[in-house]
Amino acid sequence: MNYGISSLSIIPVRKEPSEKSEMVTQILYGEHFEIREQMVGWSNIKLAYDGYEGWIDSKMITPLTPRTWNKIERSPFAVTGDIFAIIPVNEEQNLMLTAGSTLPVWRPYKKEFSVNKEKYKLNGEVFYGELKDPRNIAIKQALKYFNAPYLWGGRSPFGIDCSGFTQVIYKMIGIKIPRDAGEQVKHGMALSFVDEAEPGDLAFFDDEEGNIVHVGIIWKRNKIIHASGKVRIDNVDQFGIFNVDTKRYTHKMRVMKKIIQSNGTS
Known part of the structure; x- marks a missing residue:
């Protein structure tokens, strides 16, 4: 080899x-x-x-x-x-x-x-070793990508896609998740309500056939950071993502997952 x-x-x-x-x-x-x-x-x-x-x-x-x-x-x-x-x-x-x-x-x-x-x-x-506040670090790092352009297959600030964004942010806090949203959704504990989500949790969205097509990072109450056209902040609720510019829903909520545990491990 x-x-x-x-x-x-x-x-x-x-x-x-x-x-x-x-x-x-x-x-x-x-x-x-x-x-x-x-x-x-x-x-x-x-x-x-x-x-x-x-x-x-x-x-x-x-x-x-x-x-x-x-x-x-x-x-x-x-x-x-x-x-x-x-x-x-x-x-x-x-x-x-x-x-x-x-x-x-x-x-x-x-x-x-x-x-x-x-x-x-x-x-x-x-970042290395066990981090004291992985949720805060995840949000801090995610906000650094604000307005980074969307690029299919991208994993950098020059261009990034939705699951590349979540994977790299989680990499920085020492949690390994798969590359694609359809595999990322298989990890963590499902949340029943939006109000249960904490900063750094992941939200997954599907299409009409039930395929996972999008993922983003929960920020504060009813806010999500995600890569769609660019890395942006929109509103999120039990129905999905509500685009603050177009004033309409763009992604349909499937499930939210808690992958970061209280001690920062997955």
Whole structure:
């Protein structure tokens, strides 16, 4: 088995091995993956974080040895919190990290992480270990994405979809959930009433066939943060999402889920 890691800010993952193919997700900086199949110019990968599979341009891969893979797997999990972070590599080059990027082999006492043999310093906001107030952190981070444009398959402030948004926010508070809303809905405890929801809980919405097609993050009473056209704040009740601009319901409520427990674990 071959392994790789993203040493780029964002790597698009395609459904098929073609630049014209649909982008199904993105790999953020520091996320590592298995290389399952290779063909001319393309590699089929499986992300270690969420098991998502797809095709990426082989030129974008930074190879990992099995030893480095194992070292990353054993190291503390650390994630960037700043919406953007610039890290100098040398006098001529910088790394740009978006919120939710992984910092492999994070050493908190040195504020340092490493990719293969290269070490980098980061003085910005980093989340790792058990967090004291994960709900407050989730909302604080979610609001940083306000007005970020919607992008199918996106997971960054440059463009993000509804389930990419919820997944990355939960990643920052140390809770791993699947990539797609239809899988995210299978996690957590269902709530009976909107009034039971707390900041950071997830709300899921379906279509006329009962398919989960949308997800958002409950903020305060009857408010939801979600990616629809852009990351926005709308009203929410037992019927669904009420768009504050168009003054109409846009998404039909299916269920609300409590995934964050009182101690911050899932």
